[in-house]
Amino acid sequence: MAIITISRGSKSGGQEMAKCLAAQLQYPIVGREIVQEAASRLKVSEEALSHQMEHTPKLWDRHAATRRLYVAAVQAALAEYVTEGDLVYHGLAGQLLLRGLPAVLRVRLIAPRERRVRTLIEEHQMNEASAEEFIQHVDGARARWVKMMYGENIEDPALYDVVVNLETMSVAGASAALATMAKRPDFAVTGEVRACLRAFRLASNVRVALARARETRPHNLDVLVEGGVVEISGSVPVLKTGRMGDRISEVARSVPGVEEVRMKLQWYDPYP
Amino acid sequence: MPIITISRGTLSGGQAVAECLAAKLEYPCVGREIVQEAARKLGVSEETLSGKFETPPGRWDRLTHERRLYLHAVQAALADQCVAGELVYHGLAGQLLLRGLPGVLRVRLIAPLDMRVRALADAHHRMSPKAAEEFIESMDEDRRRWVRLMYGADVEDPSLYDLTINLQSISTETACAGIAEAVAQPQYQITDEVRAKLEAFAAQCHEQLQVATSQRS
Numbered sequence: 001m002a003i004i005t006i007s008r009g010s011k012s013g014g015q016e017m018a019k020c021l022a023a024q025l026q027y028p029i030v031g032r033e034i035v036q037e038a039a040s041r042l043k044v045s046e047e048a049l050s051h052q053m054e055h056t057p058k059l060w061d062r063h064a065a066t067r068r069l070y071v072a073a074v075q076a077a078l079a080e081y082v083t084e085g086d087l088v089y090h091g092l093a094g095q096l097l098l099r100g101l102p103a104v105l106r107v108r109l110i111a112p113r114e115r116r117v118r119t120l121i122e123e124h125q126m127n128e129a130s131a132e133e134f135i136q137h138v139d140g141a142r143a144r145w146v147k148m149m150y151g152e153n154i155e156d157p158a159l160y161d162v163v164v165n166l167e168t169m170s171v172a173g174a175s176a177a178l179a180t181m182a183k184r185p186d187f188a189v190t191g192e193v194r195a196c197l198r199a200f201r202l203a204s205n206v207r208v209a210l211a212r213a214r215e216t217r218p219h220n221l222d223v224l225v226e227g228g229v230v231e232i233s234g235s236v237p238v239l240k241t242g243r244m245g246d247r248i249s250e251v252a253r254s255v256p257g258v259e260e261v262r263m264k265l266q267w268y269d270p271y272p
Numbered sequence: 273m274p275i276i277t278i279s280r281g282t283l284s285g286g287q288a289v290a291e292c293l294a295a296k297l298e299y300p301c302v303g304r305e306i307v308q309e310a311a312r313k314l315g316v317s318e319e320t321l322s323g324k325f326e327t328p329p330g331r332w333d334r335l336t337h338e339r340r341l342y343l344h345a346v347q348a349a350l351a352d353q354c355v356a357g358e359l360v361y362h363g364l365a366g367q368l369l370l371r372g373l374p375g376v377l378r379v380r381l382i383a384p385l386d387m388r389v390r391a392l393a394d395a396h397h398r399m400s401p402k403a404a405e406e407f408i409e410s411m412d413e414d415r416r417r418w419v420r421l422m423y424g425a426d427v428e429d430p431s432l433y434d435l436t437i438n439l440q441s442i443s444t445e446t447a448c449a450g451i452a453e454a455v456a457q458p459q460y461q462i463t464d465e466v467r468a469k470l471e472a473f474a475a476q477c478h479e480q481l482q483v484a485t486s487q488r489s
Contacts (some may be wrong), residue, residue: 014313104331108430110431112429112431155430157380157382157430157438158382158384158438158440160436160438161431161437161438161440161441161442162435162436162437162442162450163430163435163436163437163440164434164435165430165433165434165435165436166416166432167431168378168459169434169435169454169457169459170457170459172457173454173459174454174455176456176457177435177450177451177453177454177455178450178455179453180449180450180452180453181442181446181447181450183451184443184446184449186441186442186443211466269294
């Protein structure tokens with residue numbers, strides 16, 4: 001009983017590992033589908049959404065609010081899957097989208113560059129130089145995205161519970177070791193854990209609503225759910241209309257399942 | 273029946289994992305004893321050997337002949353233990369001393385600094401958290417420099433290991449269970465071919481040690 005996130009560079013054998021692990025544990029498996037689901041919920045194309053998820057802005061980020069919305073939507077789509085506890089997720093940034101949640105086994109896979117290049121050449125009849133370039137490009141884009149969104153180095157082993165080196169370990173072997181760990185009490189999905197996962201789903205839905213509504217959209221608001229109470233924090237400008245706090249609270253209350261909203265906003269004067 | 277090397281920073285909880293694993297697999301568990309054994313064979317004190325072997329030289333110091341001799345002595349002592357094919361080694365640089373050998377599962381254990389600081393402050397009641405932090409950071413830095421000097425590698429690079437396990441949220445028992453499962457895989461079994469390679473490695477280590485010893489005198 002655990003939620004397993006698998007992070008890896010492109011062509012490192014992540015998909016194969018995810019499948020093997022899901023089959024062994026009889027867990028559902030989810031990858032890119034959550035991006036499709038998030039896109040259809042927002043009624044945008046999957047390409048538009050994954051572009052914002054995977055690319056970092058060159059200079060000044062004009063799309064910060066859109067990006068926030070897209071990430072919130074992907075997180076909310078993932079939150080739907082994790083509420084029951086058993087899951088293998090091998091899409092982007094699982095270790096960060098589910099940060100702080102209990103019962104999550106965060107795995108990182110690494111594999112030597114030459115082997116990844118060879119896989120790409122074999123699968124797509126690419127020449128070596130373009131395969132090399134492709135992998136470097138994809139790795140670089142993901143690393144920059146994680147740096148920008150979370151301020152973390154994607155390769156830092158401290159972000160994960162286990163780093164598996166597929167240079168020496170076989171997929172079957174690594175999968176057996178990970179399954180053994182996932183079944184241990186450390187990752188048990190207890191009633192308490194389930195309550196946490198449900199709170200996470202609610203917080204994710206509130207985040208989407210706030211990132212979507214016209215008036216609240218520009219503000220970077222943080223949402224926390226504890227014991228059924230939604231707590232919203234962040235800094236918000238004091239406007240002449242004086243109704244921003246009410247509006248935030250209204251948007252949050254419109255989300256099904258929200259009963260009580262508590263504000264912890266910091267106000268600032270936009271025209272000092 | 274393989275060999276497991278466990279690399280970790282001071283007070284990361286690595287020794288507990290090594291002991292748990294050795295008990296579970298019924299393997300001998302070896303750490304500093306390797307250095308004692310090497311010192312005994314060279315006829316020097318353990319302090320002399322570990323002083324030269326474990327502490328990195330000053331920034332401008334070179335890799336001296338003596339340092340090389342001690343390295344060979346430690347490697348030979350470890351190789352002798354490996355010939356039997358069943359071992360949990362949690363001493364210095366197992367992943368490098370046994371580099372390239374088959375039948376070896378190389379594990380790195382990490383833990384957040386604040387957890388290690390707490391462990392050290394708890395073990396030594398008179399140590400302040402600040403002093404504990406400084407101590408751990410200086411030990412880590414020594415280890416990093418040592419590995420860089422001896423092997424040109426970064427001790428924290430996950431590609432040096434088969435498995436890196438973060439003890440922040442993984443318990444000793446869970447880490448131990450996962451490692452035991454990994455090592456049960458066919459690729460780590462000590463076949464006759466692997467045993468022959470381990471024996472050849474031990475013989476080669478002793479040869480190098482002999483050459484280094486004869487150059488000393």
